[in-house]
Amino acid sequence: MSTDSEFLAHARDLFADLGPIRTGRLFGGTALYVDDAMFAVIFGDALYMKADKPLAAEYADAGSVPFQYDTKTGVRIIPGLISLPESALDDPDEAMFWARKSMVPARKAATKRTKAKQAKK
Template sequence: MATDPEFLNHALDLFSDLGRIRTGRMFGGTSLYVDDAMFAVIFGDALYMKADKPLAAEYAGAGSQPFQYDTKSGIRTIPGLTSLPDSAMDDPDEALFWARKSLIPAQKAAAKRAKSK
């Protein structure tokens, strides 16, 4: 599902205080990066944040859901991506709160990838 340009602009506005955000393509969506750390992905009109297991639990406590998609063998869940809480979609301060939390596992993953190269 292609990313809605207006939704992408909204997400970029929400996270503008993080600094320069680079975008990329990811499985038909748009990934958001700070430096080499992918901290969020947009699929259609949904925004998913990078999360490790403890952070995913925090997101779940705020009402977030992990990214899921249908396959021939059933629904596949990607626990490392979880939706931004609805309350943060229109609150830049809350969105930044979550984005800063998501940057931690995103930066760890980026460092691990860089080390393995």
């Protein structure tokens, strides 16, 4: 599934205050990165944010749901990717509120990956 270029541009606009955003492929969607930290993923017309357990609970309280997809053996849920609250899609201030929160677990995961790569050398 390819990402709609207009939706990607909209996401870049929403999160522009985080700094330069680069993209990459992830699970058939488009991952959004600031530095080496993947903080969001676009799947179709939905935007999912990086979350740890406590942050996922905050997102759930705002009406967000975890990313899920169908497999041969049933539905697979990815609890670390939670939908951006729908109201934030049209509100840059709210979008940045959530993005800043998602950058915390995103940076932790990036640091963990970097340390693991260095340990292999």
